[in-house]
Amino acid sequence: MAGPEEFVVTPYEVRGRVDYDRLRELFGTQELTAALLSRIRRLAGGELHPLLERGIYYTHRDLGTLLDAFEAGRPFFVYSGRGPSGPLHTSHLAQFELCRWLQARLRVPMYIQITDDEKFWSRSGLTREETIRWGYENLYDILALGFDPKTTRVFFDSRSISALYPLAIRVARKIPYSSVKAVFGLEPSTNIGWIFYTALQTVPCFWPSWAEGTTVPCLIPCGIDQDPHFRLTRDIAEGLGYPKPALLHSRMVPGLLGEAAMSTTGATPDNALFLDDPPKVVERKVRNAFTGGRATVEEQRRLGATPEVCSVWALWRSRFAESEETFQRITADCRSGKMLCGECKGLLLERVHRFLREHAEAREKVKAWAESTIVTAPPSNVES
Numbered sequence: 001m002a003g004p005e006e007f008v009v010t011p012y013e014v015r016g017r018v019d020y021d022r023l024r025e026l027f028g029t030q031e032l033t034a035a036l037l038s039r040i041r042r043l044a045g046g047e048l049h050p051l052l053e054r055g056i057y058y059t060h061r062d063l064g065t066l067l068d069a070f071e072a073g074r075p076f077f078v079y080s081g082r083g084p085s086g087p088l089h090t091s092h093l094a095q096f097e098l099c100r101w102l103q104a105r106l107r108v109p110m111y112i113q114i115t116d117d118e119k120f121w122s123r124s125g126l127t128r129e130e131t132i133r134w135g136y137e138n139l140y141d142i143l144a145l146g147f148d149p150k151t152t153r154v155f156f157d158s159r160s161i162s163a164l165y166p167l168a169i170r171v172a173r174k175i176p177y178s179s180v181k182a183v184f185g186l187e188p189s190t191n192i193g194w195i196f197y198t199a200l201q202t203v204p205c206f207w208p209s210w211a212e213g214t215t216v217p218c219l220i221p222c223g224i225d226q227d228p229h230f231r232l233t234r235d236i237a238e239g240l241g242y243p244k245p246a247l248l249h250s251r252m253v254p255g256l257l258g259e260a261a262m263s264t265t266g267a268t269p270d271n272a273l274f275l276d277d278p279p280k281v282v283e284r285k286v287r288n289a290f291t292g293g294r295a296t297v298e299e300q301r302r303l304g305a306t307p308e309v310c311s312v313w314a315l316w317r318s319r320f321a322e323s324e325e326t327f328q329r330i331t332a333d334c335r336s337g338k339m340l341c342g343e344c345k346g347l348l349l350e351r352v353h354r355f356l357r358e359h360a361e362a363r364e365k366v367k368a369w370a371e372s373t374i375v376t377a378p379p380s381n382v383e384s
Contacts, residue, residue, distance in 0.1 A: 009225050011184065012122065020058065020224075020251055027227050029059035029249055036060070039067050044105040051098050051250065053324060054317050059224065059249040061234070066217050066246040070106070076217035078102050079204050079245070081113030081155075084134035085123055088141045089272035090319055091253035097319070098221045098248070100145050108219075109151040111204050112373075114139055117157045118201070121193035132158065136370075141275055143370055144362040154373045155204055163375045164203045166382075167210050172199035174236040183228045202233040206242040211379035217243050224249035253318045256311045258290035273315070279353060286312070286349050292334075293341040304337040312344055320351040 007016030009023055024031070032052075041048045051057055066076055080095045082088075096112075103110045116135040120128055135156060143152070155164060180186060180198050208216040220230060227249060234244040255271035270285050277285070292306035292313065307313035313334060321327035330347075333339035 011226050011228055014225050014252055024059045032058050032060050049098055049101045057248050057250045062246040066219055069217055076219055077109045077208050079111040079218055079220050082138050083115045083119045084131055084138045085119045087274045087276050088138055089274045094250050095221045096142050096145055100147055111153050113155045113204050115157050118197045121191055140363050140366055143366040144359055149369045152373050153375050156374050160375050163378050166378050167203045168199045171202045198232055201229055205233050205245045209242045215243050218245035220245050221248040223252055254311050254314050256285055256289040286345050291341040301337045304335045307331050307334045
């Protein structure tokens with residue numbers, strides 16, 4: 001998807017400085033309005049997650065319809081996933097943080113898909129052993145965010161294929177190759193596994209409805225770059241007798257070097273804060289991060305900085321300013337010149353180091369129960 005300034009946003013590439021308003025128009029998504037946010041706040045007991053409060057999630061598809069049903073007593077479930085190609089970084093957590101919050105506040109079940117098969121098909125440099133290993137490593141990191149093991153289910157594709165395939169057969173029959181080719185720009189050399197993957201990614205959207213024998217709405221928080229995957233899902237949903245999944249789209253958290261998005265891959269590992277980065281590496285990355293500061297201290301004291309272009313401010317905004325009061329104070333002090341970039345980075349480093357220590361501890365604990373969340377068989381009450 002190329003815009004007027006040549007930014008590119010696809011499920012497999014984000015490049016350039018993204019114009020998010022223009023992207024919303026190009027994708028045809030709906031604005032996440034103050035009225036919708038107010039409804040979520042009320043349903044969640046009077047609070048909003050910072051990712052919603054600060055506009056990181058900014059568009060949707062059919063969220064209002066899903067909330068109408070929920071308020072009328074019809075439960076829904078939350079679904080998101082991860083393609084395991086390497087370690088997680090802090091930007092990857094945005095969708096799962098919101099999912100965990102929704103699970104806790106609205107008391108809804110969570111379905112997670114680990115697509116170790118898709119990453120093997122789409123990344124020629126990865127072996128099967130690597131995608132499986134990263135699948136488990138990523139899953140531990142995701143569950144460590146605080147998901148409830150009693151209401152969390154995981155489709156680990158190669159482990160869960162018996163659970164997924166009976167429904168994937170029905171889904172695949174509804175999706176023409178021409179649609180997959182058009183949406184993802186597939187080449188004649190594309191392997192057939194990658195072509196089939198769209199059917200497998202669609203299955204979790206319908207699985208609870210299939211299992212329960214009644215329509216169960218689905219909400220998918222995801223980066224807006226992933227929207228094309230679920231356009232195909234929405235196109236075929238009603239033909240299979242299932243509701244179209246609703247989506248909540250987030251902006252991408254910019255990379256530390258000022259690039260369009262943090263990335264797991266590529267030649268610039270300093271562009272992202274990985275969850276397994278040692279403290280000295282974290283220190284170096286944050287200290288070298290791109291900011292919106294001025295050329296000199298005097299100039300910044302006088303004119304202030306520009307937080308909106310600063311990768312450090314983006315980290316405060318997306319994760320590390322726990323309260324709205326803290327976030328607003330940091331933003332104001334930056335903009336006024338009261339706080340310089342070095343001081344801001346020092347404060348952020350304290351939060352990052354603490355989060356990574358606590359996350360590592362939580363990660364070890366979830367290993368005791370992670371296996372119990374993986375679905376390995378189709379529902380017992382349906383014909384496969």
